[in-house]
Amino acid sequence: MKRVLLLTTIFISVMILAACKKKQPPVNPEVPVNLYKVTAKPVLYYDQYPSTTAALSQVTLLPQVQGAVTGIFFTEGSHVKKGQKLYEIDRRIYQDSYDAAVANRKVTEGTLTQAQQDADRYEYLNKYNAVAKQLYDHAVITLQNARSQVKSADQAVKTAKTNLSYAVVYAPFDGTIGFSQVKLGNVVTANSTVLNTISTDNPMAVDFVINEKQLPRFEKLQQNKHQDTDSLFTILLSDNSLYPVNGKIAVIDRAVNSQTGTITIRLVFNNPQGLLRVGMSCVVRVHNQEAGPQLLVPGKAVVEQMGEYFVYTAQDSLMNNPKAGADSAKNKIKKLVAVQKKVQVGQTIGANMIIKSGLNKGERIVVDGVQLLHDGSQITTANKVGPSAGGKGGR
Numbered sequence: 001m002k003r004v005l006l007l008t009t010i011f012i013s014v015m016i017l018a019a020c021k022k023k024q025p026p027v028n029p030e031v032p033v034n035l036y037k038v039t040a041k042p043v044l045y046y047d048q049y050p051s052t053t054a055a056l057s058q059v060t061l062l063p064q065v066q067g068a069v070t071g072i073f074f075t076e077g078s079h080v081k082k083g084q085k086l087y088e089i090d091r092r093i094y095q096d097s098y099d100a101a102v103a104n105r106k107v108t109e110g111t112l113t114q115a116q117q118d119a120d121r122y123e124y125l126n127k128y129n130a131v132a133k134q135l136y137d138h139a140v141i142t143l144q145n146a147r148s149q150v151k152s153a154d155q156a157v158k159t160a161k162t163n164l165s166y167a168v169v170y171a172p173f174d175g176t177i178g179f180s181q182v183k184l185g186n187v188v189t190a191n192s193t194v195l196n197t198i199s200t201d202n203p204m205a206v207d208f209v210i211n212e213k214q215l216p217r218f219e220k221l222q223q224n225k226h227q228d229t230d231s232l233f234t235i236l237l238s239d240n241s242l243y244p245v246n247g248k249i250a251v252i253d254r255a256v257n258s259q260t261g262t263i264t265i266r267l268v269f270n271n272p273q274g275l276l277r278v279g280m281s282c283v284v285r286v287h288n289q290e291a292g293p294q295l296l297v298p299g300k301a302v303v304e305q306m307g308e309y310f311v312y313t314a315q316d317s318l319m320n321n322p323k324a325g326a327d328s329a330k331n332k333i334k335k336l337v338a339v340q341k342k343v344q345v346g347q348t349i350g351a352n353m354i355i356k357s358g359l360n361k362g363e364r365i366v367v368d369g370v371q372l373l374h375d376g377s378q379i380t381t382a383n384k385v386g387p388s389a390g391g392k393g394g395r
Contacts, residue, residue, distance in 0.1 A: 030380040033338075033369035035314050036301060040293035040361050043354065045347045046285035051208035051235065053280040055199035056268070057173060063188045063195060064166035065089055076179050079201065079274070080171045087169040087195055089188060094167050098160035105153035108146070115139070115146035175200045176277070204276040206235060206247065206267045208284045212256045218265055222249040233267050236283040237275075243282070245270050288347065295355040301367040302345060302353055309345045311359065312338040312366040312373050338366055340375040 071088035074080055122139040125131035171177070177198045182188060188195070210218065221232070233247040247269040256263045267284065269276065303310045317337045343358030359365070366373065373379070 030336075030378045031338075031369055031372045032382060033314075033366045033373075033379045035364045035381060036298060036367045038295055038297060038355075038359055038361055038363045038365060040295055043294040043296055043349065045288050045349045045354070046234075047288055047347060048236075049208040049210065049284045049286070051206050051267075051282050051284040053276050053278060053282065054205045054207050054266075055175070055201070055278045056203065056205050057175070058197065058199035058278070059172055060197050061086070061169060061195040062191055063087075063089055063169065063193055064190055065094065065163055066188065066190045067093065067167070068187050069182050069184055072180060072184060074177055076177065078177060080175065080177050080198065082171055082173045084171040085168060086171055086177070087182075089167045089169070091164060091167040094160070094164040098157070098164045101153070101156040101160040105150070105157050108149040108153040112143075112146035112150050115143040119143040169195060171198060173198075173200060174202075176274075199278050201274060201277070202271040203268045204271040204278075205250065206269060206276075206282065206284060207264055208267075209262045209264055212261050212263055215252075215256070215263060218249065218252060222252060232287045234285045234287075235267075235269070236285060238281055243269065243275065245272075294346070295359055295361065296349070296352050297355055297359070297365060298367045299348060299351055299353040301365050301370060302343070303370060309343050310340050311343055311355075312370060312377075313341055313359075314364040314366060314379060315339050336379050336381075338373045338375070338377045338379050340373075 067090040069087060070090050073085045073087070080086070119139045119142070122131055122136045126133070126136040175198045177196055180196050181194045186193075233249070235243045235247070237243055247267040249265065250268040251266040253264040253266075297311070301311050303312075314336055315338075316334050341358055344356040346354030346356045348354075366379065369379070
């Protein structure tokens with residue numbers, strides 16, 4: 001028993017001694033990083049906005065009369081011309097109504113002729129007191145009624161003619177027509193049944209939303225009709241290809257959305273080849289016209305925290321030298337530390353990002369090793385490969 005206790009004691013002592021001999025990690029280890037010297041250079045870039053194509057005019061075709069569809073005279077999805085015949089609704093009943101109205105008008109015209117002759121005759125006799133006054137008055141009233149009946153018959157003919165014309169549906173303007181919502185033989189109801197939808201296709205509108213803070217810039221662009229930059233407004237299609245035609249501002253919406261603080265801008269693009277169709281998703285590119293060089297830094301150097309953006313700059317700092325005595329004149333040594341700075345970012349250009357404010361030309365920022373840093377971390381550039389963005393390692 002005593003022997004077991006002795007061996008246990010010796011084992012514990014050896015373990016404690018071995019643990020004491022282990023190196024303790026330094027309190028503030030230096031983090032190896034790469035640095036990039038901030039420079040200003042001319043930058044060509046575009047502000048990009050998600051957008052949707054829309055028709056300048058779009059109409060849902062509804063029948064004005066009731067009846068069965070007896071004719072469809074277009075190809076679905078094709079381009080149609082203004083006045084082109086699209087649908088025909090059974091015209092027979094409306095043709096019969098028109099013919100009856102015309103015939104009734106002829107009857108009323110005959111009645112008017114007879115009443116006019118009677119009135120003329122009684123008027124002549126009345127001059128010589130050769131007819132009863134009552135008969136003369138009745139003749140005049142009959143003539144007035146006959147004239148009113150002719151006017152009523154004229155209106156009936158116009159109504160019947162209008163209904164007959166409504167039996168044929170024509171294209172209201174040049175544009176693209178969609179899928180037909182009715183087939184031959186379907187019975188349609190006036191002002192209710194949807195026949196089809198037709199929309200203009202050249203030019204085409206492109207709508208996108210901006211923050212109200214950007215509104216003054218776009219108002220200036222709208223007022224300046226002669227732009228120096230040919231590609232001021234361009235769009236990228238859903239396959240990331242560039243649409244070959246440039247656009248221009250057509251409309252700025254009348255009001256800012258009070259809930260979102262945004263406003264809609266409408267551009268207009270010519271669409272001669274029909275590449276743009278209503279409802280397409282695309283990206284509007286607005287050529288940035290800011291003059292002068294911009295501060296461009298590697299995007300990996302920028303850290304986002306709660307919607308705000310920061311970078312780490314490298315700054316020299318004097319620190320205590322642990323190898324020197326407390327009273328030694330050399331107890332201070334120069335160390336490189338990381339200082340966190342809040343910045344305002346601009347457009348992202350490839351792997352780089354424009355810095356609007358918060359940094360100055362010539363400052364050194366950390367581009368590799370950012371994830372290991374906090375404000376005040378000691379850093380070193382030893383044994384690090386220079387950043388691919390063109391930065392210079394070292395102090």
